Amino acid sequence: MILILRTQLPPEERNLALVQISRIVGSSLPSLIKMEDRYVLALDATHVDSEAFKLLAELPAVERIVPTKSPYKLVSRAFKSDPTVVMVGDGLTSDITMIGGIDAPTVIAGPCAVENREQLLTTALAVKKAGAHILRGGAFKPRTSPYQFQGLGVEGLTLLAEAREKTRLPIVTEVMEPDMVETVAQYADMLQIGARNMQNYPLLTACGRQGRPVVLKRGLSATVEEWLLAAEYIMATGNPNVVLCERGIRSYDPQTRNVLDLTVVPLLRELTHLPVIVDPSHATGKSTLVPVMARASIVVGGDGIMVEVHSHPEEALCDGRQAITPHQLSEIIRNIRAMLSLSFEEGEDVTHGYDAIHPHFVVR
Numbered sequence: 001m002i003l004i005l006r007t008q009l010p011p012e013e014r015n016l017a018l019v020q021i022s023r024i025v026g027s028s029l030p031s032l033i034k035m036e037d038r039y040v041l042a043l044d045a046t047h048v049d050s051e052a053f054k055l056l057a058e059l060p061a062v063e064r065i066v067p068t069k070s071p072y073k074l075v076s077r078a079f080k081s082d083p084t085v086v087m088v089g090d091g092l093t094s095d096i097t098m099i100g101g102i103d104a105p106t107v108i109a110g111p112c113a114v115e116n117r118e119q120l121l122t123t124a125l126a127v128k129k130a131g132a133h134i135l136r137g138g139a140f141k142p143r144t145s146p147y148q149f150q151g152l153g154v155e156g157l158t159l160l161a162e163a164r165e166k167t168r169l170p171i172v173t174e175v176m177e178p179d180m181v182e183t184v185a186q187y188a189d190m191l192q193i194g195a196r197n198m199q200n201y202p203l204l205t206a207c208g209r210q211g212r213p214v215v216l217k218r219g220l221s222a223t224v225e226e227w228l229l230a231a232e233y234i235m236a237t238g239n240p241n242v243v244l245c246e247r248g249i250r251s252y253d254p255q256t257r258n259v260l261d262l263t264v265v266p267l268l269r270e271l272t273h274l275p276v277i278v279d280p281s282h283a284t285g286k287s288t289l290v291p292v293m294a295r296a297s298i299v300v301g302g303d304g305i306m307v308e309v310h311s312h313p314e315e316a317l318c319d320g321r322q323a324i325t326p327h328q329l330s331e332i333i334r335n336i337r338a339m340l341s342l343s344f345e346e347g348e349d350v351t352h353g354y355d356a357i358h359p360h361f362v363v364r
């Protein structure tokens with residue numbers, strides 16, 4: 001269950017309420033969570049009987065109780081029925097873009113890894129021109145082999161910041177360890193938690209506490225419940241800006257890199273208010289399959305896509321086989337627009353990112 005306390009509750013009344021609640025439920029309590037202008041308390045309701053529930057509901061400090069029994073609470077639709085809209089970018093160094101709740105798919109695009117200045121700037125300008133809203137690029141790369149390119153590290157972050165300056169696209173990049181969260185957040189507008197780290201609980205908490213929006217990729221073989229509980233870790237720090245990213249799950253057939261679980265998109269829509277995006281690049285591992293699966297991701301209701309783009313995929317230091325070209329990205333965006341039955345004039349200026357594209361995308 002989730003206890004929602006009254007807004008602007010003085011600290012002494014809050015403390016008194018905690019003592020009363022603890023007495024009623026007969027156990028010590030988890031930490032209070034500050035969500036915008038109020039505090040909430042997420043409790044395992046298994047041992048709370050109807051008598052205790054009534055006593056809790058009658059406490060003067062308690063405004064409302066959400067009687068959810070699901071293991072994840074704050075991410076659930078029961079807690080919040082309207083979709084969460086995550087804002088990315090600060091409006092100063094970059095444009096602000098939205099993910100979720102707007103019927104306007106957000107396109108995150110860029111190279112798998114930041115390789116060098118020229119590669120990143122060329123790709124950044126190209127994805128912007130194609131109509132992307134957020135630039136991606138790995139500076140710290142989680143590679144299967146220790147002998148593969150591991151990313152440029154902090155130098156990569158500075159290049160991403162330069163690309164943002166040139167394009168005004170907000171940037172998202174992966175952070176792999178709790179101790180690096182502050183450093184990465186100095187440069188990035190959005191933090192990415194990769195599939196391999198989905199259940200790295202100290203990392204989830206550190207990213208949540210930092211406060212920037214977080215894109216949380218699905219673990220290589222994570223169940224939906226495990227994934228939502230990982231998102232719950234972030235939300236339990238008081239950070240509501242979480243975007244879920246389906247990127248394919250492990251199976252037995254090496255023909256594709258992973259199996260893209262598109263069912264999860266409408267399923268998550270039922271279970272959570274958080275935005276859901278899809279990464280067809282890591283899901284398929286094959287550039288020829290990316291455009292159609294990108295379109296499919298929008299058909300099933302995805303709030304956006306994350307795609308790997310490289311000007312010369314054959315030269316990429318990482319994941320070249322799944323990289324599409326900027327031209328293919330513009331085709332994907334053109335197709336998504338057409339699919340949403342929106343007018344698209346040949347030669348229309350699509351170089352202004354969010355401002356130019358998102359309003360056109362809106363169907364309602």
Ligand code: PEP
Nearest residue numbers: 138194195196217247282
């Ligand atoms: C990535 O997006 O750069 C990445 C490594 O993806 P994943 O964590 O989904 O494998």
Ligand code: MN
Nearest residue numbers: 112308318319
């Ligand atoms: Mn990659």
